[in-house]
Amino acid sequence: MAAEPAPNQSVERAAALLRALAEGHGDIRASDLAAAAGLGLSTTSRLLATMESLDLVVRDGGAGAYRLGPLALTLGGAAANQSRVYREARQHMQNLAGRLGLGVNLATRDGDHLLYLFNTEGPAAPKAFTLTGQRNPLHATGLGKSLLAGLDAAGRRALLPADRLTAFTARTVTDHDALDAEVDLVLTRGYATEIEELALGRACVAAPIRDRGNEVVAAVSISGPLSALDLSHRRDELGQAALELADTVSTALGYRAVALPPQALAAPPESAG
Incomplete structure (x- = not known):
């Protein structure tokens, strides 16, 4: 050869x-x-x-x-437009951001980080810059936890060795047992939460996007300041909104629901966030 x-x-x-x-x-x-x-x-x-x-x-x-x-x-815009998940998600994300007044983000996994494909925001979560093209750690974000739902426990440990689970705040998940519990919640409840794990004063809910092969190919999140999200009262409402957005995009990509095995129906204990 x-x-x-x-x-x-x-x-x-x-x-x-x-x-x-x-x-x-x-x-x-x-x-x-x-x-x-x-x-x-x-x-x-x-x-x-x-x-x-x-x-x-x-x-x-x-x-x-x-x-x-x-x-x-020009190259950045062309790269985004060549992504089918971006094309399917963009308008729905803008509609949701307008309805909720919050930030709505789309990301895919790029190695051991997430890569933002698109973000849009409402008046309650303004940004002076775009997240598109930026990277963030998987273990410290709701988007990342949703993307990690596409891997089993062994795959997550191979991708993110224990010494890579860096603490960004006192609330960051820094061990694999706790991360497993967070990912299990995504698989059973349908969405992830993140409260001040990457940055103080910020929170989000996120859900995975799947393709026709049932593979997790991207994730969407609803994010903003803690006071704007008010997850103590709105977690289920916003989680359902993220889940419905992810399902809309997944369906456009050809995803069809797959029945869970019986052992997966026993939900794990609720996490702190």
Whole structure:
């Protein structure tokens, strides 16, 4: 058999710079990009000049700083539009955000993180930025717990070793037994909850989206400030809304309900959130 072709070093380096720009906030100087990407300044400058000529980056002539360019925006929009789950979910998400006044988010699993495909928000959960394209940990989010429902316990442990269950707040799930209980709730109740596990003052409910093969391919969530969600009184209402949205998208993807085995009908104890 022919050997696998070696990775192209220039492409890898350019991708590292684009990633650093995507993860940054505002314009970034070439020296800071070089440090973030682990590259020399001369290499970084040459790559940035090429990417600028291709409209992948834009340079502020006065400050000498860079940001992502119009081609990067075009590519991001095209990537979203090529996702069937995005196309099926987008309008329903906007309708729900308008009705509830809260944030509605769509994500898929990308390795050991979730990747936001789309988000929209209502007046009770405004954002000055888009989540699209950003990543978050699986174990500390309602979306992540819903996505992990597509794996069995062994698969979750292989994907997320115990030392990867990082605490972001005092409420973050940091052991697999507790995470198993959270995922079991998704499988029996239909939706996950997350209360201040990733960020203080924030909460969400989320539900998995399945395809025609009954595989979990994405998840949707309803999110916002604790006071806006008021989960102590609205958990079931919002959980049902997330579940119905997920079911609408799943049905469009060809999903058909599968009967649960008898042992799965015994619901586990309710979690704290």
